[in-house]
Amino acid sequence: MTDSVRVRFAPSPTGALHIGGVRTALYNYLFARKMGGKFLLRIEDTDQARFVPGAEQYILDSLAWLGISPDEGVGVGGPHEPYRQSERKDLYKAYADQLLADGKAYYAFDTSEELDAMRASFESQGSAFQYNSLTRVKLKNSIALAPAEVEQLIASGTPYVIRLKVPAKGEVRFQDSIRDWVHVHTSSIDDKVLMKSDGMPTYHLANVVDDHIMEITHVIRGEEWLPSAPLHILLYQAFGWKAPQFAHLPLLLKPEGNGKLSKRDADLGGFPVFPMEWTDPATGAVSKGFKQEGYLKEATLNFLAFLGWNPGTEQEMFSLTELAEAFSLERINKAGAKFDVKKAQWFNEQYLKLQDPAALAKEYLPSLPADQGLSFVSLFLDRITFPQELADKVAEFKARPSVYEEAVLASKWNADAATGLQFIAQALPSVDSWEPEGIKHAIHEVLEANGIKMGKVMQILRVALSGNGAGPDLMISMQLWGKQEVIERLSAALAKFPTV
């Protein structure tokens, strides 16, 4: 069982789950499915200061919406409970103590203020402060201080952190699934804090300990973690554990300009960067969500999957199951991907056409009789990007025109059109079968009888009835408006159109 793939998505409940995080979750999920492994959800809530109420539920809801369902973890349970790091607090202390006992970690008593001052002074000299083999001997810690003094400080309740004693010399290397070999000298890694003074572990310790305990085989996470991967390798080594296989995903970038995609871009660009709508509990600020904007889950998934990965074939449309089948770590790109809303919209249009029309009608046109709803769905489905546009289209369709498109009038309104419209207006009341073919037949007949070409009047008729020069099939539209309504609209238009 230890051979089988186990991956995890480990977000922090510090706010709405970013869409990049959703992609990370998706790739983990796909890899687990592909390999016949397990996908776990672990909540990394070790930073009490940044904890945001509701964020955890938001993560759960978002994954549930998209069908990225964990096999183990918060919300589903499993053999390694609890899956919330705040509830595993005591565990980490024991591991930190083990490192302390082995001389691989040490106590440090420096206050944040002291360290800030240190950084400032280094910076003023044009260099960067590092807590490492060079500086630790001069700072307040159990390496520089006499054992008796350390004991006294601890006994007196002086706050302390536990830091990893990074070797002065050596090279850390690991083979990333996406980037191949990455090597870093230990001299560029500092003695990172493992246990904070509040007794909570930092990400680095908790993450490594949990990944080991939970038998994680592959760590698939964002590129922002690449710089700390060597530190994590060092931690695995310090514990004498086998490190998992790492795969660092390329970042999601801003649509325009440089930098990684942020909440600001969403506000500026009018598109979502969160899976679902999110209301900040502190400020009340609402952020758009893919779901609420009208993106279908299939489109969201397909779009996200293709941001940094591709199947190597020319197939574009993939269901979640198909993605899982085609997925592989090897086909993930190295370079960051710019977020292009247009592509997301295209996917949405494609998947929208694949939806069950009756279900769409029921959900988005609930006030209409089923058959009517269905007619409107088929009339408008290929002219919209988001399903909620259906209601707008129907409302617009039902409203009588208040203005008539000037450009069409200017070019098409002439004597032929005027008389044509008159004839149509006269013929319509006696049309018995008010359906597309019948209406068309009647119009065709009356125009032909009077020697007027249909092309001369059809667009004008459209403008007269809808106000617009373009739109869905006119005969079907007329059927939907109903005979009486059409007659009234036509006479209203005739009264308003200028004389020719």
Next chain:
RNA sequence: GGUCCGUUCGUCUAGGGGUUAGGACACGUCCCUUUCACGGAUGAAACACGGGUUCGAUUCCCGUACGGACUACCA
């Protein structure tokens, strides 16, 4: 500043020592449609730069430039 990572059409990307450098989005044109949209066809559009290696580099190596991430008792 330091460390690390990256760079093929505007965007997402395929490819990989010898190719007309392929696809998708977006854009243009045409067809379909008595309109528009959908759909179909088609066009324009890319290997960052400089050195190597090689008979031959977009592909391999090294630099440069540019971009990015990280550089917290945040994850």
